[in-house]
Amino acid sequence: MTLLRVNNVTLRFGGVKAVDGASFDMREGEVLAMIGPNGAGKTSLLNCISGFYRPQEGQIFFRDEEITRKKPYSIAMKGIARTFQNVELYRGMSTLDVIMSGRHIHYKCNPVFSGFYFLKGRKEEIKHRKRVEEIIDFLDLQQYRRKIVSTLPYGIQKRVELGRALALEPQLLLLDEPMGGLSFEEKEDMAVYILEINEDLGISVLLIEHDMSFVMDISDRIVVLERGRIIASGTPEEIKNNPAVVQAYVGEADARAEYGG
Amino acid sequence: MPSGVFKTSYAEDMAFIRWPIHRIALTLAAIFLLTYPFVFRNNIYMLYWANYIAIFLIATLGINILTGYAGQISLGHGAFMAVGAYASTITAIKLGLPFPLTVFIGAISSMLFGLIFGIPSLKLKGFYLAIATLAAQYLVDFLLVNPKLAWLTGGSSGLIVPEASLMGFEITKLSGSDFYFYFVTVPLAVFFFIFAANLTRSDVGRAWVAIRDNDIAAEIMGINVFKYKLLAFAIASFYAGIAGSLWAYYIGYLTPEHYTIALSIDFVAMILIGGLGRHWGSLVGTVFVLTLPEVLKRVIIPAISGFVPVTFTAESLRPIIFGAIIILFLIAEPHGIVELLRKVKEYLRLFPFPY
Numbered sequence A: 001m002t003l004l005r006v007n008n009v010t011l012r013f014g015g016v017k018a019v020d021g022a023s024f025d026m027r028e029g030e031v032l033a034m035i036g037p038n039g040a041g042k043t044s045l046l047n048c049i050s051g052f053y054r055p056q057e058g059q060i061f062f063r064d065e066e067i068t069r070k071k072p073y074s075i076a077m078k079g080i081a082r083t084f085q086n087v088e089l090y091r092g093m094s095t096l097d098v099i100m101s102g103r104h105i106h107y108k109c110n111p112v113f114s115g116f117y118f119l120k121g122r123k124e125e126i127k128h129r130k131r132v133e134e135i136i137d138f139l140d141l142q143q144y145r146r147k148i149v150s151t152l153p154y155g156i157q158k159r160v161e162l163g164r165a166l167a168l169e170p171q172l173l174l175l176d177e178p179m180g181g182l183s184f185e186e187k188e189d190m191a192v193y194i195l196e197i198n199e200d201l202g203i204s205v206l207l208i209e210h211d212m213s214f215v216m217d218i219s220d221r222i223v224v225l226e227r228g229r230i231i232a233s234g235t236p237e238e239i240k241n242n243p244a245v246v247q248a249y250v251g252e253a254d255a256r257a258e259y260g261g
Numbered sequence B: 001m002p003s004g005v006f007k008t009s010y011a012e013d014m015a016f017i018r019w020p021i022h023r024i025a026l027t028l029a030a031i032f033l034l035t036y037p038f039v040f041r042n043n044i045y046m047l048y049w050a051n052y053i054a055i056f057l058i059a060t061l062g063i064n065i066l067t068g069y070a071g072q073i074s075l076g077h078g079a080f081m082a083v084g085a086y087a088s089t090i091t092a093i094k095l096g097l098p099f100p101l102t103v104f105i106g107a108i109s110s111m112l113f114g115l116i117f118g119i120p121s122l123k124l125k126g127f128y129l130a131i132a133t134l135a136a137q138y139l140v141d142f143l144l145v146n147p148k149l150a151w152l153t154g155g156s157s158g159l160i161v162p163e164a165s166l167m168g169f170e171i172t173k174l175s176g177s178d179f180y181f182y183f184v185t186v187p188l189a190v191f192f193f194i195f196a197a198n199l200t201r202s203d204v205g206r207a208w209v210a211i212r213d214n215d216i217a218a219e220i221m222g223i224n225v226f227k228y229k230l231l232a233f234a235i236a237s238f239y240a241g242i243a244g245s246l247w248a249y250y251i252g253y254l255t256p257e258h259y260t261i262a263l264s265i266d267f268v269a270m271i272l273i274g275g276l277g278r279h280w281g282s283l284v285g286t287v288f289v290l291t292l293p294e295v296l297k298r299v300i301i302p303a304i305s306g307f308v309p310v311t312f313t314a315e316s317l318r319p320i321i322f323g324a325i326i327i328l329f330l331i332a333e334p335h336g337i338v339e340l341l342r343k344v345k346e347y348l349r350l351f352p353f354p355y
């Protein structure tokens, strides 16, 4: 069954077409990777899905419901959560509070009534706290629970951000370069988390990633973007042997490797 | 571990009272607040000071929610207070409504006014939003002295506020009104303090801080940013309205000079000095800013008058000292006195060895 359908989406910044008539389908339950050289429009496309950018043309459907140009918060409420290329946390909060904040859409208590904590708010806090503790355990964040997130190492911040997205209990999780800036061990951990999220929690994952070895390992299918266009899609095996991709992407990866990128 | 045990431990973990020291501190605070009016039963000055602090604390808690937690800077808090004060006084004069009801009307009026001036926060941030809220201040200043509205507002000569009566008992008229009013202002201040603390430790508070620290991420994680900004404006101005109404009843008359831009800036000073995003900071900042002029007048100026050739008045020294203190805090400790105290406490805890 199709979970997400991106249909002919075009996003322009002035004269620049960041996304140019991109179309792809994502199936329920899969890990779909989006790859492509820097500036190809991957983040822009993710931003269109989560409602932060409004494409000038095209439609995006989530479970047969059109979400194009809807407000970001209402898209989140439908069950789409994400992380960002350059970690976007709430710098003054503790790890616990950041992940708790991800529960926001599940709060039923009227915000003003939470001022009368003992009537209703407390029960609700406890309920959500339980879910959050499960996430903290899942991501091995116990020792950082009370730490202010801006003081944590980058790798941990990435995990906290993933935790916040999981707290929303999404059906679709968008990850923008979840391994960017991580050490090799951290990347391996992240790959395991992503697979567990997909297999054990049953969450569909759309991710952008540069590290081809991880992409090949963890994704069910891959779409390749170049200059805003989708130039190929298929299983990792098919992509690996696609001449257009090899030229566009692997060539760039070689160039990047040469410059130590 | 059985899930039942988990539950209680989370409840305890989230409670205000987590350590014995909290219980002791709160008990001492309660004893202090309960005995204070009786100890100073005949000391009008000390009773006045307590009422003054309690009333303004309510307003400061409000602006700290708006600015310290939700990150929306307001230079119109004095105006929000004015709207509450005038709305309650006018409904008391023209409609003869009872004291508690007019205070509530004052708060609701101020809240609606605050909501309107919260709308620009949809597009404006930081400095630009501050300027928009400044417009609220100037609009109110303008309306209150406008002769065409003098039939309602009393113009620049102001209004006499009717007596406040509670349960058939005229608390502002009796001799010793400072004493009786204490039992209105202090319980209300305590209530609004706890209410604010409950808000900020629950989902609303996290939504506000999320907006303050990263509004784009907050929106994408499902927070209706505009709605929560407006909620912060509504609650902040509701608090200001309560404070404005109480202050009007307490001093018994109302003139526009009470609520100028200077007051709005004082509120910003209170939360900067006390601690942004900390309710104890609201208390510390209010006490500090409201007490400093008296300390200047009674202690510092007499002490320095022998050494310096120029004569200072408290009024002339106040802005200079405030300016210096605010700059000092902005540079050295942007989280205010409360954070400073926390650091001292942390230091003492580790010295000479941790317990």
Ligand SMILES: Nc1ncnc2c1ncn2[C@@H]1O[C@H](COP(=O)(O)OP(=O)(O)O)[C@@H](O)[C@H]1O
Residues within 6 Å of the ligand: A013, A016, A017, A018, A036, A037, A038, A039, A040, A041, A042, A043, A044, A045
């Ligand atoms: N907010 C923006 N304003 C203007 N141009 C943008 C903006 N965001 C992205 N772009 C442009 O869109 C193109 C695609 O960028 P991006 O989506 O970040 O690529 P990727 O994530 O694939 O590296 C780039 O040329 C970039 O300069």
Ligand SMILES: [Mg+2]
Residues within 6 Å of the ligand: A042, A043, A044, A085
């Ligand atoms: Mg990108």
